[in-house]
Amino acid sequence: MGDHGPAKGLSRWLFTTNHKDIGTLYLWFSFAMFLVGGIFALVIRAELFEPGLQIVQPEFFNQMTTMHGLVMVFGAVMPAFVGLANWLVPMMIGAPDMALPRMNNWSFWILPFAFFMMLSSLFVEGGAPNFGWTFYAPLSTTYAPPSVTFFIFAVHIMGASSIMGSINIIATIMNLRAPGMTYMKMPLFVWTWFITAYLLIAVMPVLAGVVTMMLMDIHFGTSFFSAAGGGDPVLFQHIFWFFGHPEVYIMILPAFGIVSQIIPTFSRKPLFGYDSMVYATASIAFLSFIVWAHHMFTVGMPLAGELFFMWATMLIAVPTGVKVFNWVTTMFRGSISFETPMLFSIAFVILFTIGGFSGLMLAIAPADFQYHDTYFVVAHFHYVLVPGAIFGIMAAVYYWLPKWCGNMYDETLGKTHFWLSFVGLNVTFFPMHFVGLAGMPRRIPDYALQFADFNQIASVGAFLFGASQVFFMFIVIKTIMGGKKATDQVWESAEGLEWTIPSPAPYHTFTTPPEVK
Amino acid sequence: MSLDLSKSLTPVCRVLAGAGLLFGSAAVMAESAVEPAQRWGVNMTPGVTEISRGIYDLHMLIFWICVVIGILVFGVMFYSMYKFRHSKGAKPATFHENTTVEVIWTVVPALILIGMGIPASSMLMDMYDDAEDAEVSVLITGYQWKWKYEYMDEGVSFFSNMRTSRGEINNIEPKGEHYLLEVDNPLVIPTDTKVRFLITANDVIHAWWVPAFAVKQDAIPGFINTAWTVVEEEGVYRGQCAELCGRDHGFMPIVVNAMEKSEYNSWLGARQAEAAELAQLIKQEKTFDELMDVGKDVYNKQCVVCHGANGEGGVGKAIAGSPVATGPMDQHLSVMVNGVPGTAMQAFGAQLNEIELAAVVTYARNQWGNNMGDSVQPVDVYNFKQAN
Numbered sequence: 001m002g003d004h005g006p007a008k009g010l011s012r013w014l015f016t017t018n019h020k021d022i023g024t025l026y027l028w029f030s031f032a033m034f035l036v037g038g039i040f041a042l043v044i045r046a047e048l049f050e051p052g053l054q055i056v057q058p059e060f061f062n063q064m065t066t067m068h069g070l071v072m073v074f075g076a077v078m079p080a081f082v083g084l085a086n087w088l089v090p091m092m093i094g095a096p097d098m099a100l101p102r103m104n105n106w107s108f109w110i111l112p113f114a115f116f117m118m119l120s121s122l123f124v125e126g127g128a129p130n131f132g133w134t135f136y137a138p139l140s141t142t143y144a145p146p147s148v149t150f151f152i153f154a155v156h157i158m159g160a161s162s163i164m165g166s167i168n169i170i171a172t173i174m175n176l177r178a179p180g181m182t183y184m185k186m187p188l189f190v191w192t193w194f195i196t197a198y199l200l201i202a203v204m205p206v207l208a209g210v211v212t213m214m215l216m217d218i219h220f221g222t223s224f225f226s227a228a229g230g231g232d233p234v235l236f237q238h239i240f241w242f243f244g245h246p247e248v249y250i251m252i253l254p255a256f257g258i259v260s261q262i263i264p265t266f267s268r269k270p271l272f273g274y275d276s277m278v279y280a281t282a283s284i285a286f287l288s289f290i291v292w293a294h295h296m297f298t299v300g301m302p303l304a305g306e307l308f309f310m311w312a313t314m315l316i317a318v319p320t321g322v323k324v325f326n327w328v329t330t331m332f333r334g335s336i337s338f339e340t341p342m343l344f345s346i347a348f349v350i351l352f353t354i355g356g357f358s359g360l361m362l363a364i365a366p367a368d369f370q371y372h373d374t375y376f377v378v379a380h381f382h383y384v385l386v387p388g389a390i391f392g393i394m395a396a397v398y399y400w401l402p403k404w405c406g407n408m409y410d411e412t413l414g415k416t417h418f419w420l421s422f423v424g425l426n427v428t429f430f431p432m433h434f435v436g437l438a439g440m441p442r443r444i445p446d447y448a449l450q451f452a453d454f455n456q457i458a459s460v461g462a463f464l465f466g467a468s469q470v471f472f473m474f475i476v477i478k479t480i481m482g483g484k485k486a487t488d489q490v491w492e493s494a495e496g497l498e499w500t501i502p503s504p505a506p507y508h509t510f511t512t513p514p515e516v517k
Numbered sequence: 518m519s520l521d522l523s524k525s526l527t528p529v530c531r532v533l534a535g536a537g538l539l540f541g542s543a544a545v546m547a548e549s550a551v552e553p554a555q556r557w558g559v560n561m562t563p564g565v566t567e568i569s570r571g572i573y574d575l576h577m578l579i580f581w582i583c584v585v586i587g588i589l590v591f592g593v594m595f596y597s598m599y600k601f602r603h604s605k606g607a608k609p610a611t612f613h614e615n616t617t618v619e620v621i622w623t624v625v626p627a628l629i630l631i632g633m634g635i636p637a638s639s640m641l642m643d644m645y646d647d648a649e650d651a652e653v654s655v656l657i658t659g660y661q662w663k664w665k666y667e668y669m670d671e672g673v674s675f676f677s678n679m680r681t682s683r684g685e686i687n688n689i690e691p692k693g694e695h696y697l698l699e700v701d702n703p704l705v706i707p708t709d710t711k712v713r714f715l716i717t718a719n720d721v722i723h724a725w726w727v728p729a730f731a732v733k734q735d736a737i738p739g740f741i742n743t744a745w746t747v748v749e750e751e752g753v754y755r756g757q758c759a760e761l762c763g764r765d766h767g768f769m770p771i772v773v774n775a776m777e778k779s780e781y782n783s784w785l786g787a788r789q790a791e792a793a794e795l796a797q798l799i800k801q802e803k804t805f806d807e808l809m810d811v812g813k814d815v816y817n818k819q820c821v822v823c824h825g826a827n828g829e830g831g832v833g834k835a836i837a838g839s840p841v842a843t844g845p846m847d848q849h850l851s852v853m854v855n856g857v858p859g860t861a862m863q864a865f866g867a868q869l870n871e872i873e874l875a876a877v878v879t880y881a882r883n884q885w886g887n888n889m890g891d892s893v894q895p896v897d898v899y900n901f902k903q904a905n
Contacts, residue, residue: 051696052688058764132761138738139721139763143661227739233722234737268603270613298724298759299735300742303645307638314630318623325622328594333610337603346598350591357583364633366640367576369733370561373724373759438558439728441759444767446686448697450555 005507014109017101018507019086020404025108026083027397031473033075033115034390038466040068045428045462048455053446061445062130063122069133070151073251074158075115077385080393081254082107082165085193087404089169091498091505092187094178094514099171107164114157121147132443134244137225137236141217148218152211159204166197166204173197178497180516184278187496188271191278192257195285199246199253202289207243210236234299241292249288252352252384253281255392256323259345262399263327265494266342267334273326280319280326287316297368306365313363317356324353339491340414344395347387347422355383358433373443376436382429394421394472401479402486406504409479417475420468427461562729565750565775569731571640579633586629648745651713653706659716659723659736659758661863662765666704669715673788676868677702679768683822686768698755703772707781708748716742724760727773733759748775764832799871799895805879808892812880815873820881823861828885832861837885846893849878850901866902871895 006012006021016022043064047055056064086104090097098104121128126145129135140148173194177186186194213236216222223229225236256277264271271277293301293309301309327349336342358380362371371377402408431454436442440451447455486503497516501509563573601607656667660676667674680699684690693699706712716725718736726733730746748754756771776784803811816824823833828842836842841852853874856864865874875895882889 051692053686054688058767062761062764062766130763136722136761139761143721143763227737233739267601268609269611272613273615273619275614276619298733299737300740303642306641306645310637310641311634314634317630318627321626322619322623324590325618328590328597329618330613331594331597331601333612334597334601335603335607335609336598336601338598346594349594353587353590357587360583360633361576361579364575364579364637366572366637366644367579369644370572370576370728370731372733373726434557434559437561438555439756441726441757441767443761444757446697446767448695449692450558453557 015105017097017105019090019098019101019104020505020507022098022104022108023083023086023088024404026079026086029108029111030076030078030080030083030393033071033079034469035473036119037068037071037076038469040064040071042462042466044068045459047445048447049459050456051447051449051452056445058445059127059130062132062443063128065443066129066132066135067119067122070118070129071115072385073133073247074155075111077251077389077393078158078162079111081193081196081251081389082162082169084189084254084258084393084396084400085165085169088400088498089172089190089193090176091403091501091509092190092496093173093176093181094497094510094516095172095176096508096511096513098168099175100168103164104168107161107168110157111161114154114161117150117157118154121150124150134240135214136240137214137217137233141214141225144218149215152215155211156208159208162200162204166200169193169197170201178510178513178516184275185516187257188260188274188277188281189254189257192253192260192281195281196250196253199250199285199288203243203246203250206239207247210239210243213239234296237296237299238293241295242289244295245292246285246288248381248384249284251389252392253285255348255389256281258392258396258399259327259348261496262341262345262395263330263349265399265491266339266345267331267336268493269330269334270495271326272329272332273322276322277326280322283319284316287312287319291316294363294365294368297365298372310363310365314360317360317363320356324349324356339398340409340411340418341395341399343415343418343422344391344398347418348391348395351383351387351391351425355380355388358383371436373441374436375432375440375442378442379429379432379436382425382432386425386429391421397476399491400498401476402490403498403501403503403505405480406486407479407481407483408486408490409475410483413471413475413478417468417472420471421465424461424465424468428458428465429461431455431458431461564729564731565748565752565754566730566746567749568644568746569729571643572731575636575640578636582629582633646745647743648711648713651711651745653710654713654715655704655706656715656717657704657725657736659718659720659725659762659769660868661720661763662758662769663868664704664725664769664771665719665867666702668785671785671789672792673785675702675788677704677772678818679770681768695755697768698757698770698772700770700772703753703774705774705776705781705784706746706748707778708751708775710778710781711745711747714744714746716744721762722760723758723762723769725756725771726759727754727756727771729754729756730773735760748773751775751777795870795872799899802894802896803872803875803892805892808876808879809883811872811876812878815869815877816880816884819865819869820877828881828887836881837887839887842881842887843889846878846891847901849882850874850893850898853878854898854902871898871902874898 013021013025043056047061124147126147128147129151131140131144173190213224217224217226223231225231225233227233260271260277291309291313293305294313297306362368362380398409398414435451435454440447488503489499490503497514561573561576563570654669656669658665664677665674666677677700680701681697682690685692685696716734716736717740718738720738723736724733725736730748732744732746734742734744752775754773754775758766758769823831824836825831828836841849854864854866856862872895875893875898879892882891
């Protein structure tokens with residue numbers, strides 16, 4: 001078994017059951033989607049460069065905002081995390097592969113079909129889905145373009161893929177840990193993914209349910225979301241956000257795990273408060289199920305509902321704060337160096353915390369009546385998703401890429417990529433706080449003149465950010481093609497089983513389980 | 518669903534073609550724009566009601582608390598990054614847990630949150646009020662893409678459409694000061710008076726938002742939400758629809774004209790008189806030419822966006838040579854009054870009065886090569902509406 005290498009040619013990738021191959025497939029797929037979703041974002045920012053309609057008409061603009069959100073959430077961020085889990089979880093717990101390798105292949109290979117189906121709707125009559133990534137009924141049912149049916153099936157496939165991926169990760173973590181690797185010895189990345197997988201299994205069926213109800217309303221004459229038939233449009237929002245709020249944590253918890261691996265390495269000091277990090281992650285996951293209606297403060301909920309969801313939401317700041325304090329304390333009295341993964345991780349902590357602050361402001365229900373559905377919200381969730389999820393993923397790629405391909409990336413290029421991205425994202429998203437507070441609603445293709453200056457700045461930042469991701473692709477390909485050979489340890493003070501195997505990681509690792517002390 | 522490449526590729530191509538156009542036209546656009554009142558605005562405004570000021574104060578309070586926490590946390594972080602650099606030969610400590618500090622940084626933030634939550638809860642209780650004691654009640658209905666205001670028990674109702682011209686939006690004409698934030702018929706309310714808003718929608722979900730009042734409430738078809746305000750200063754207040762509601766979501770502004778109670782009363786009286794006058798006018802016979810003149814105005818205001826300046830069609834079907842405009846009168850009236858379900862053709866029965874409906878139908882039947890030669894009288898439209 002030890003010398004059994006990959007198959008040759010295309011069949012290697014089509015039929016692979018190897019966790020490293022499948023991880024690679026997920027990561028490249030997610031990067032492709034990241035670029036596609038990025039192009040959609042740049043269409044939006046180009047149109048919003050100045051007041052008036054210049055480039056696209058409102059119908060197409062709405063398709064762009066919708067597809068940008070869907071592609072980034074389901075196509076870029078989630079598959080990237082699954083790809084990282086595939087590569088890293090077995091190597092971190094000393095397992096030879098994922099527990100369910102054939103299902104692993106299947107859960108990846110249905111994804112391209114889902115996205116082909118969804119993206120192809122851009123070219124059908126009536127256009128792509130245009131009702132926002134939150135697809136509120138009845139705009140997404142009675143008033144939707146015909147392509148909504150394609151969208152529903154695409155969501156079903158993505159959901160199936162996520163559920164299979166999660167089952168696999170849970171099965172792997174529960175059954176394939178090396179002897180001595182108790183739960184409380186698992187690296188935090190494994191822990192955060194373990195919890196994330198449970199979140200996914202809990203909420204993806206809810207998403208599948210809500211899109212099925214839409215399908216019934218559209219094609220089979222039911223009235224779940226139509227008041228005229230005795231249904232309720234607000235019911236849609238409750239179900240959607242019962243999925244949607246845990247979903248946003250699904251997109252951030254694995255990133256918490258990543259920076260919890262990286263910060264100790266480059267601070268040359270063990271992670272502070274490992275146990276409390278695990279408990280905080282679990283608390284955040286639990287709370288994510290009881291805060292959904294904070295997305296709906298203006299739908300006309302009763303006072304008691306508003307108060308409950310406001311207080312529950314504010315409570316999330318406690319475990320999140322614990323995590324930030326632990327990271328900062330890990331750095332305190334360490335011996336810090338600033339390699340690219342560390343730069344991304346530090347930016348993660350700072351900018352994610354800023355996104356957390358605006359999140360706390362949004363939790364304050366009375367103030368949310370002013371913030372709701374403005375660019376302040378857009379600024380908030382891009383601050384948690386871009387420097388949160390995306391920077392987390394990039395930090396991970398720089399950190400583990402030498403282990404994956406055996407070559408060191410070029411540190412100067414990596415740092416250049418970091419600074420371009422850092423400047424680009426802040427120039428793009430910081431001014432959105434301002435226009436949002438000044439009264440600019442989200443999802444509009446054209447805006448009043450007083451918002452022109454900051455929008456222009458945001459558009460310039462967006463093109464800078466977009467261009468620097470093409471540069472990122474160049475850096476990654478260059479590293480894979482060649483470069484300085486990486487040592488097995490790669491980083492001087494990195495800890496964990498993945499650093500005990502050779503670089504690049506052999507096709508099969510830990511065929512004999514390691515002993516964990 | 519069919520795959521029609523020639524049609525579907527257009528938006529994509531337009532993106533590519535437009536990208537060049539955008540940067541070329543930037544300079545021209547900047548000159549033609551009127552200087553807006555509030556450039557570089559970075560914050561919420563306190564507004565003109567007790568509630569809006571309360572929300573503003575709460576917003577600033579939370580903001581400053583966040584700033585202080587941020588300075589402390591980032592301060593420690595930057596200090597560590599400066600002081601404990603590997604390149605300066607810093608030797609790492611080995612501590613990695615301390616239950617006492619974990620408890621402290623769990624409990625202290627929780628206390629701060631309680632400090633925020635208490636004023637926020639009391640603010641929320643102040644805002645929640647069914648406003649049954651309001652002196653004025655307005656039923657607000659969101660339509661794709663306009664608002665309808667109905668003064669309860671006063672017999673006055675009207676639609677409020679965006680007034681900004683397509684020329685301004687398409688960068689053909691210079692943009693006015695209140696670009697996209699101006700309407701033909703603003704909502705008029707009295708100052709220093711409790712006004713209740715009953716908010717609903719006719720088609721999809723909209724949201725009625727006036728930042729200066731801190732009133733934002735979703736308009737949900739089939740349900741009625743309540744909001745209220747007491748405006749303290751006279752003035753014109755502008756807002757926008759805040760919930761994505763389809764194509765022209767960005768083009769359904771809200772303008773509220775708050776005036777002194779006496780002025781408001783005389784305004785309301787005038788609107789009531791107009792309504793009575795209209796009831797009389799409907800009974801009068803119109804000549805063909807009168808109908809054509811009014812019809813042209815109505816067409817250019819209501820129909821031109823979808824059906825084109827020469828009835829050539831666009832989002833909507835072509836009117837020139839259409840089977841509806843050259844078919845039976847009853848069918849034509851039905852399309853106008855009831856709309857065509859499942860398409861972009863709305864029901865105009867409630868949005869246009871009988872004279873306007875009669876005129877625009879007559880106009881469509883006798884324009885752009887449509888040569889029906891017939892006309893319909895307002896009273897016929899009235900009878901049609903009663904019967905259907």
